[in-house]
Amino acid sequence: MGMPAQSDVRRMVAQARTIVVKVGSSSLTLPSGHLDVRRLDALVAAVASAVRLGARVVLVSSGAIAAGFGPLGFASRPADVATQQATASVGQGLLMARYEASFARYGIRVGQILITAEDTTRAAQYRNARRTLERLLELGVVPIVNENDALASNEIRFGDNDRLSALVANIVRADALVLLTDVDALYTAPPSEPGSRRIDYVPDVVDALGRVEVAGSSSGVGTGGMVTKLEAARVAAVSGVPVVLTCAANAGPALMGDPVGTVFAPVHDRGSSRRLWIGFAAEPRGAIIVDEGAARAVRGGQASLLAAGAVEVRGGFSSGDPVWIDAEDGTHLARGLAAYDSEEIPQMLGRTTAQLRRILGDDYAHPLVHRDNLVLV
Numbered sequence: 320m321g322m323p324a325q326s327d328v329r330r331m332v333a334q335a336r337t338i339v340v341k342v343g344s345s346s347l348t349l350p351s352g353h354l355d356v357r358r359l360d361a362l363v364a365a366v367a368s369a370v371r372l373g374a375r376v377v378l379v380s381s382g383a384i385a386a387g388f389g390p391l392g393f394a395s396r397p398a399d400v401a402t403q404q405a406t407a408s409v410g411q412g413l414l415m416a417r418y419e420a421s422f423a424r425y426g427i428r429v430g431q432i433l434i435t436a437e438d439t440t441r442a443a444q445y446r447n448a449r450r451t452l453e454r455l456l457e458l459g460v461v462p463i464v465n466e467n468d469a470l471a472s473n474e475i476r477f478g479d480n481d482r483l484s485a486l487v488a489n490i491v492r493a494d495a496l497v498l499l500t501d502v503d504a505l506y507t508a509p510p511s512e513p514g515s516r517r518i519d520y521v522p523d524v525v526d527a528l529g530r531v532e533v534a535g536s537s538s539g540v541g542t543g544g545m546v547t548k549l550e551a552a553r554v555a556a557v558s559g560v561p562v563v564l565t566c567a568a569n570a571g572p573a574l575m576g577d578p579v580g581t582v583f584a585p586v587h588d589r590g591s592s593r594r595l596w597i598g599f600a601a602e603p604r605g606a607i608i609v610d611e612g613a614a615r616a617v618r619g620g621q622a623s624l625l626a627a628g629a630v631e632v633r634g635g636f637s638s639g640d641p642v643w644i645d646a647e648d649g650t651h652l653a654r655g656l657a658a659y660d661s662e663e664i665p666q667m668l669g670r671t672t673a674q675l676r677r678i679l680g681d682d683y684a685h686p687l688v689h690r691d692n693l694v695l696v
C-alpha cells in the first residue's frame with residue numbers, strides 16, 4: 320500500500336460507515352468531579368448527526384471515575400484502587416443516565432458494554448463482544464463502551480481507554496477511529512513546551528512514534544496522556560483503520576472528515592478481524608522456539624510453522640491458545656495459534672511430517688502453527 324495523500328485519508332474518514340469514537344475524561348467532566356453536561360450534550364449532538372446520516376457509531380467513553388468522585392464528596396480523583404473502583408461504579412451509572420437522556424433527544428437508544436482487558440485476550444469473549452456490538456449496531460443503537468473499572472484487577476487493566484478503543488475498532492471492523500481529547504491535535508512536543516508545533520497529517524505512525532515528544536496526562540482526571548493515544552493510533556493504523564485525533568469540541572467536523580486535528584493514515588491493508596486479534600489482542604501463553612531455517616520461512620510470511628524447524632517449547636498452553644514464535648536469540652518473529660497442547664509438542668520437535676506420521680500417527684502430521692493462524696510482528 321503506497322503512502323496516501325492527506326486528502327485521501329480525510330475522505331476515508333468522511334465515507335466511514337462504522338466509526339469508533341473515543342472520548343476522554345477531561346472532555347466530559349469538571350475538575351470538581353462532576354459531569355460537564357453541556358459538553359457531554361454537545362458530543363452527543365455531533366454523534367447523533369453522524370448516526371442520522373447513516374453512520375454506525377460505537378462510543379468508547381471514559382469519565383466514570385472523573386464523574387463519580389464529586390458526588391461521593393471527594394475533592395480529587397481517589398488514588399487507591401478500591402476507592403477508584405467504588406467511584407467508577409457510581410460514576411458509570413451517572414454517565415450512562417446522562418447519555419441515555421441526551422441521545423433520547425434525537426430518538427436514539429444507547430446500550431452499555433463494560434469490557435475487561437481479559438475479554439479482549441480470550442477468543443470466546445472476543446467473539447461474544449463482537450456479536451453483541453454487531454447486533455446493537457444493526458438495531459440502530461449507539462453502544463457505549465468503557466472498561467469494567469469496578470471489577471478490573473489492577474495488574475491487567477487497560478487503565479486508559481485509548482488502547483481499548485483501538486481494540487474495539489478491530490472488534491467491530493471499524494472504518495475510522497476518532498480520538499477526542501482536550502488538545503486540538505498532536506504536537507511535536509507537549510503543547511505547553513515553547514516551540515511545539517501542530518501536526519495535521521501523520522502518513523506513517525510507526526515513523527512518527529520516534530519523532531514526536533509525548534508526555535502523560537496533565538489534566539488531573541485523564542490517565543494515558545499522548546503516549547497511549549499514539550499507541551492506539553499505531554494499533555489502528557497498522558490494522559488498516561485511519562485515525563483522527565482532536566479535541567471533543569471538534570467532534571462534529573472530525574466525524575464529517577473535515578480537516579481538523581491530526582489524521583493518521585492506515586499503514587496496511589485491513590486484515591481479517593481474527594488475524595488482528597492474534598496480532599494485537601491475544602495474550603501469548605507460551606513460546607515455540609524455531610531454528611534459523613524456520614525463522615526465515617516464517618518471516619517470509621507464507622509458511623506454516625512445521626515441527627521440523629522447532630527446537631523448544633516454553634510455557635503451558637492448550638491447542639488453540641496464542642503463542643509467540645521466537646528465534647533462538649529470543650527475538651519475537653510472529654504470534655500464532657498453537658495447533659497442539661504444549662505437552663504434546665516436545666515429542667514432535669525436529670521431526671519431518673513423514674516421520675511424525677510414521678511414529679505418532681496422522682493426528683500429529685500437521686504444522687505446529689498453520690499459516691492462516693500466524694501473524695508476523
Ligand SMILES: Nc1ncnc2c1ncn2[C@@H]1O[C@H](COP(=O)(O)OP(=O)(O)O)[C@@H](O)[C@H]1O
Nearest residue numbers: 343344345500506508533534536541543544545
Ligand atoms: N506531543 C503532544 N501533543 C499533544 N498533546 C500532548 C503531547 N504530549 C503530551 N500531551 C498531553 O496529552 C494530554 C491528553 O491526554 P489525557 O489527559 O490523558 O486526555 P484524555 O482524558 O482525553 O484521555 C493533553 O492535554 C496534552 O497536555
Ligand SMILES: N[C@@H](CCC(=O)OP(=O)(O)O)C(=O)O
Nearest residue numbers: 343344381382383384542543
Ligand atoms: N475507565 C476509566 C477511564 C480512565 C481514564 O482516565 O481514561 P482517559 O480519560 O481516556 O485517559 C473511567 O471511565 O474513569
